[in-house]
Amino acid sequence: MGDTANPHQQHKIVILNPKGGSGKTTLATNLASYFATRGPPPVLLDCDPGGYSLRWIDKRPASRPPIHGVVGYDRNTSCDNFAAEYPEAKEIIVDLPAAVSSEEIYDHIYDASSILLPVVPSEIDIFSAARFVAELLLFTQLDRGKRNLAIVANRTRQRTKSYNMLTRFLTSLKIPVAAHLRDSQVFVQAAALGLGICEMPPYKVRKDMEQFELIVSWLDRWCSRELDALIAEEIKRNAGREVIAPVAALRH
Ligand SMILES: Nc1ncnc2c1ncn2[C@@H]1O[C@H](COP(=O)(O)OP(=O)(O)OP(=O)(O)O)[C@@H](O)[C@H]1O
Numbered sequence: 001m002g003d004t005a006n007p008h009q010q011h012k013i014v015i016l017n018p019k020g021g022s023g024k025t026t027l028a029t030n031l032a033s034y035f036a037t038r039g040p041p042p043v044l045l046d047c048d049p050g051g052y053s054l055r056w057i058d059k060r061p062a063s064r065p066p067i068h069g070v071v072g073y074d075r076n077t078s079c080d081n082f083a084a085e086y087p088e089a090k091e092i093i094v095d096l097p098a099a100v101s102s103e104e105i106y107d108h109i110y111d112a113s114s115i116l117l118p119v120v121p122s123e124i125d126i127f128s129a130a131r132f133v134a135e136l137l138l139f140t141q142l143d144r145g146k147r148n149l150a151i152v153a154n155r156t157r158q159r160t161k162s163y164n165m166l167t168r169f170l171t172s173l174k175i176p177v178a179a180h181l182r183d184s185q186v187f188v189q190a191a192a193l194g195l196g197i198c199e200m201p202p203y204k205v206r207k208d209m210e211q212f213e214l215i216v217s218w219l220d221r222w223c224s225r226e227l228d229a230l231i232a233e234e235i236k237r238n239a240g241r242e243v244i245a246p247v248a249a250l251r252h
């Protein structure tokens with residue numbers, strides 16, 4: 001994996017899951033709408049030849065805060081390119097399609113600061129997500145120490161037995177579940193209007209926004225996550241010894 005803190009200080013967020021329909025585009029467009037509302041305009045890179053994220057941008061009312069929609073397949077998606085093209089953007093959100101090879105995944109995530117894996121907690125999706133996480137750790141040399149991978153449980157209704165199994169599995173791998181998004185028509189309604197749920201009437205989205213903001217706050221900690229992990233590792237390694245100060249000094 002490349003350096004988490006890329007030299008351009010742009011936050012590259014990759015959303016992936018080889019399982020179709022897990023909520024990648026929903027998460028990508030909602031994050032884009034949230035960051036656009038907060039400003040400055042983020043980049044939304046649509047790597048799906050189907051172009052669903054870009055179609056969502058096309059539907060977006062001209063009065064809403066803008067988003068830079070970029071065709072993502074067939075191009076170099078490294079942070080260097082975006083820093084030159086969109087120097088003012090703080091976030092680069094990458095919406096990957098279901099069908100991607102391990103090589104393509106590596107090309108997208110090697111310089112990503114955050115990786116989100118939306119998972120629908122059905123037995124079959126959970127099984128495939130667990131296998132995918134194991135493959136990701138094995139084949140892409142994803143460094144768990146950098147803490148840049150999180151799960152988003154999407155379309156949750158109730159905590160099933162298989163969902164509890166997934167959580168135990170992820171806990172054993174030290175991979176956090178950033179939030180649980182409900183199965184809610186508000187995501188479908190917002191998508192149809194080219195909006196994110198944060199742009200819908202507040203009374204309709206209060207509960208959903210509470211969870212959504214947990215994802216944003218996990219993402220916003222992207223610079224400090226790696227350092228926090230380093231400090232925690234040092235504390236564990238040197239429990240009881242006076243060697244924490246030099247690592248803690250890195251913060252300043
Ligand atoms: N939390 C949710 N509540 C209700 N509907 C949802 C939710 N998340 C996603 N959906 C709906 O599920 C369908 C699939 O979602 P989405 O397109 O985001 O998945 P995807 O992972 O991008 O799919 P693909 O693999 O085909 O790219 C869409 O119709 C979307 O509106």
Ligand SMILES: [Mg+2]
Nearest residue numbers: 024025048052
């Ligand atoms: Mg999609």
